[in-house]
Amino acid sequence: MEIPYTSQTRPDTGLYNAKVGIWLFLASEVMLFGALFSAYILLRVGAPPGTWPHGWLNVPLGTLNTLVLITSSITTVLAWVALKEKNFGKFKLFHAITLICALTFVGIKSFEYRDKFMHYEIQLADGQIADGHFESATYMDQTSTNHTEHIEHRFRGISYTSVTPSATNDYSLSSVTIHGHKVQAHMELMKHANHEEMKEVEIPGAAIKSMQNYGPWHNTYTAIYFTLTGLHALHVIGGALVIGYLWLLGGAMWKTDPERFTNRIEVSGLFWHFVDLVWIFLFPVLYLL
Amino acid sequence: MSDHDSHAHETHSIRGYLFVYFALLAGTGFTVWASYIDLGHHWNIVLALVIACVKAFLVATYFMHLISEKKMIYSVLALTAFFFVGLMFLTLYSTHDFPAHTVTH
Secondary structure (H helix, E strand, O other): OOOOOOOOOOOOOOOOHHHHHHHHHHHHHHHHHHHHHHHHHHHHHHOOOOOOOOOOOOHHHHHHHHHHHHHHHHHHHHHHHHHHOOOHHHHHHHHHHHHHHHHHHHHHHHHHHHHHHHEEEEEEOOOOEEEEEEEEEEEEEOOOOOEEEEOOOOOOOOOOOOOOOOOOOOEEEEEEEEEEEEEOOHHHHHOOOOHHHOEEEEEEHHHEEEEEEOOOOOOHHHHHHHHHHHHHHHHHHHHHHHHHHHHHHOHHHHHHOHHHHHHHHHHHHHHHHHHHHHHHHHHHHHHHO | OOHHHHHHHHHHHHHHHHHHHHHHHHHHHHHHHHHOOOOOHHHHHHHHHHHHHHHHHHHHHHHOOHHHOOHHHHHHHHHHHHHHHHHHHHHHHHHHHOOOOOOOO
16 A cells, blocks of 8 residues: 655645654654753752853864764755755765764764763862873782783773772772872862863872762763763764665665655755754753853 | 756755855854853853854754745644743743752762
8 A cells, every 4th residue: 555645745734744744753852852951951050059060071072063963964955955956966975975974973972972981080088089081090909919000991880999890809999090180179170171280190099089980970960961962862873874774775766756755855854954953052051151 | 847947946045055054154153252252151141042043043944944834834833832932931930949048068
């Protein structure tokens, strides 16, 4: 049985059905992201004065990612225009650029996430706080008292000191080296950090009271940051899968039913523009304000 | 519509799309630049949100073709806008309801 109104317009709505479908879906998406923005506002307004972080994210990288998404948006539109002009080669070219942009965005986002998982706040026994990016750690083998150094960051849960019972359960942390600085009070970490003051700091294991990286569990800011950007990144990946499918295998439908294929590109494009639109709000809210 | 007319129409719209594209790039640059200027905390937030709304309007109107859409889409979006504004109103309304003295550690 043939699906009705894939290319012809339905007389009562004046639209092909998929367009009504995608707009209903996008309406629900507006409410989904709206609810999370609402959570962001409440967390931020409810934070005691001076406890909301500023300048924790890399603005040049965020700006670059914004430009990448905007570029992918216009190439999506141009790909659709190319199909309207019956130029399949041009469509292939523009949509390839969209795909490359989508992958670039996800790549940059992963790099930013990794940076947060490498970043530790270390409570010291003397009341000071050491804060910076993990460089290396040395462990002591408790049976032979041999020291082993781990230059590579291996994530061991929320706290680096509580080694999970696995291959390393006979080892105890003897020192951690970070690239960062020491501060007297927790509030000092909420302001824009001066990167020239950052240097290598080696902290003996005995001086460490507790240690936590900047994962979603760190505070309400990282929680809402990872939730909002994580959900957005899932949308980028989902959109890229659809666009990738249409790019790779869509040619078959272009030969049999070009109008329906053009409509598919328009509908996937509407979703893609919405993903761009969400980022337009996420970028200033999380990176700049 | 003849093929010739259709082609002229697409060429015209490509120019429009490119204009929107460069406006979006400029808007991004402007919002980053503006964030480094101290306008007083609240005005920085207002300006950033105004720029974001203008950019979002451009994307929705031109890239998503809302400038010339059928009535049914507008009805769906009017309903969405109503509930979205309602959600934001409730959010702002509830921010007046925090305890006067927050307990901090």
